[in-house]
Amino acid sequence: MTTIRNIMFFLLILKSLIIQSASKPLVEQKSVMNYKNAPIKKFDLNHIYIENLWKKIFFPKKKSLSGRKISHKKNIIITNIETEELRSRINNLNQKSQIKILKYNTIIHASVESYLRMGKYIGKILSLSDYYFPMFEEKLETYHLPKELKYIAIVESNLNSTITSKAGAQGIWQFMSETGKIYHLDINHIYDERNDPVKSTEAACRYFKHLYNKMGNWELVLAAYNAGPGTIEKIIQRHKEKKDFWSLWEFLPKETKNYIPKFIAINYVMNYYKEHNIPSYSRFHLKYKETGLVSIKEKVSLRSLSSALNVSYQDLKFLNPQYLVDIIPIGEKFFLRLPRIKISLFKEREREGFFQKRKINF
Known part of the structure; x- marks a missing residue:
């Protein structure tokens, strides 16, 4: 009898819950139904690894059988840094820099820590840079350009020579087909020279020279590389009293606002990765x-x-x-x-x- 009473009690509770659910306002029910069908926002190319980062944050490693977390203190990546220490290190990099645009502010700080949270992936970029950077530096030197421009390739493509953006930009330096053709990068059904690291690097060098002759300012050169020189020139024309990236910052396209912060951040991370315990994978076997x-x-x-x-x-x-x-x-x-x-x-x-x-x- 006790068992039967328990079953009856359970059924009454269940019926009550069903009635309560059915009596919810139509607007509330509709929002619940549409939740799963909400559009998923696509990630920007420079954040294609953020989803994996979220998994690490929200789904940490399972505990061991003993109930204690598995810990490898030597491998813990330091993902934050004090303001004064970061300011000092960026100033140090700027003193050695040929372009003198490396500076500290809170936007840069946030960008640095964003890259640090992807530390294990930075280790893979370090390995690939062992192959690409000697060639980049050779070409930049040939064109009498600052060697720090090699870091733009990381901002653009994470050193992936075959990556395609949602806008159709291609290769390590992310050339659109029209710009690629201007700089003699051929595209047909057999090959796409935007994917050729050597030829696209030479094209990027010529483009950097062209932009510097127009802009005369390395911050604006990088902004123009991202947004297009026409876009930056229009913004400068509308705000003639403002002559540099940070004074024009609020008027720039969203992606361009983040472009130079990313460039400065990747400069920092590639030079100070050891101080943050970022793993350096075995060097790339091809040279x-x-x-x-x-x-x-x-x-x-x-x-x-x-x-x-x-x-x-x-x-x-x-x-x-x-x-x-x-x-x-x-x-x-x-x-x-x-x-x-x-x-x-x-x-x-x-x-x-x-x-x-x-x-x-x-």
Whole structure:
């Protein structure tokens, strides 16, 4: 009898809850129903790793069987910094800087700590920079440009040579197709030279020179690189009494407002990552100066080349990100970047007719 009474009592409670729910105002019910269908805001390219960051914040690691949190004190990333210490370090960087735009304010501080919270991912960027930065610095020096401009590539693409923005910008330096063509970056169904790290870096250098000749101010050059020179020139014309980025800050597009803070923040993080215990992953196994270009006398498949040279397919794709297809045809414009130690083997395989025997067809 007791069991039956308990069941009856439970059913009465359940019925009461159902009636109470049904009696809610229509507006309240509608908001509950529409909640799951609310549009999900897309992330900006420079924040594609924020979702993972949120997971770490809101879903921390599970406790161990003993009930204590697993702790590795040596690996704890320091994600914040005192005002005076950050101010001092940024001033120190600015004294060594060629562009002298590294300064401290609360916006910069927030941007620095935002990057620090993505510390483990910064470790991967550090590893990739080991390959890209020597080449960037070489090209910037050739064009007599400040070497700090190499950090723009991190702000733009996180050193991802094949990334595409929602607006259609492409490659490490995020060229739109129109601007790319102005700077002689060819685009067709076989290759996109905006993805070529070397050619796009040379185009970026020429574009930086052009912008500096127009703007005469490195802060405004970077703002123009982000928003377009036309947009920045219109803002300057409307506010002629204001001549620098921070005095124009409130009138700039939202993304451009954050652009120079990000640039200064990534300057800081890439120079002071050790002080924040950011892990430095094993250095990237490919070195730019240990690679070279070879012309193609026979059309070649990257997959067959991988087996012929005993080089991983992933490495070949990394070294030749401009190619949109696996099979590279013969032509004046078609070159392959290979590890130098494999170039003689490539030429030997070519003389043997190795690639011709593979009967590669488009």
